[in-house]
Amino acid sequence: MGVIPNPADFLRVQDAHWYRIPHKQAKHGIHAEYVAFYFTGRYEEALRWQICYYARRTGHEMVRRVDLLPDEPTHPRAHEQYYKIQLGPLKERRPPIISLRWRRITFIQTTWDRFVKAEEINDLFSTDKQFVDRVYHALKRRGLQPERNVQVREAGAEYNVDLLIPCQDGVVMLSSDDAHPSQALPLRDDHETDWQAIDAEVARHGGPLLVDVPL
Structure with a gap:
């Protein structure tokens, strides 16, 4: 899943049938068969904060950003390497996969099975530890709406928290990493989860x- 930050990028996907990803965000290459697109808050209400479209990847090549976007020669990343991903026709994802809390997202690796079944963005994550995935689904069965892979700051440090449960008065964080915010509850294994x-x-x-x- 990739992000379409502004309408000009979506026009390129629609009309020119290509999409760009910075090389540094996909250092191990591009292997996805399909690319789904997440729309940011810059779009109209019918599109923003959700995945409405996807397309098959038909090929890719490595190019400099300035060669992709020659009208932006002074951009800070103009000479950085990007993947130019060639795309087939856009297909509509019905119903859209929504973001419950309008969170900032970059790229998510997922599987076709998860993409087909997902109701909301957090259902897509496929690279977490298996027990974290099981705890996520257990939390959902308990009537909660956890967010996954959330970056938080504490005392000047930045952490990636596996699961974050929004509450009426703050949040509850769950982390499997030894380096975690002081307020986070530790996650070691789903069989040892202290419910x-x-x-x-x-x-x-x-x-x-x-x-x-939405139903």
């Missing part, structure tokens, strides 16, 4: 903050 501790933290923060999911 009582999670429930207690959610209750201490006023209960879950839920968003209606």
